[in-house]
Amino acid sequence: MAEQKKQKVGSKKVNQLRPLDFGVNITVKVISKKLIAQRNRIAECLVGDETGIIIFTARNDQVDLIQEGSTLVLTKAKVDMFKGSMRLAVDRFGRIEVGAPASFSVEQDVNMSLIEFERVDVVV
DSSP: OOOHHHHHTBBBBBGGGGOOOOOEEEEEEEEEEEEEEETTTTTEEEETTTOOOEEEEEETTHHHHHHHOOOOEEEEEEEEEETTTTEEETTSSEEEEEEESSSSSSSSSOOOOGGGGOOOOOOO
16 A cells, blocks of 8 residues: 555556556666667667566667666556567657666566467457
């Protein structure tokens, strides 16, 4: 109960993320950054908090903001699906800010991007 009061309204932890979530406010620490496409400026970054890690897809100017070891405050982020796994992203409606160094240590044993999801259509 005390932990829920400490979190901001609408904020989540990495292990609480679900496929196609949107409007997510989350604070994460960058573990690694890998440039995927030079021309389109896309990078995949491994980010996490004290509950787990997830892959964050950075595009265009976002690539310049992200440095290994920095703390990011993501506002109105969304969870995209790529080949059945979750990816965290911030589109034009969201915002990325570099925050003060986080006091938490990242839990690297729980990788939310390794969980595979399958779409099931239900006919009613």
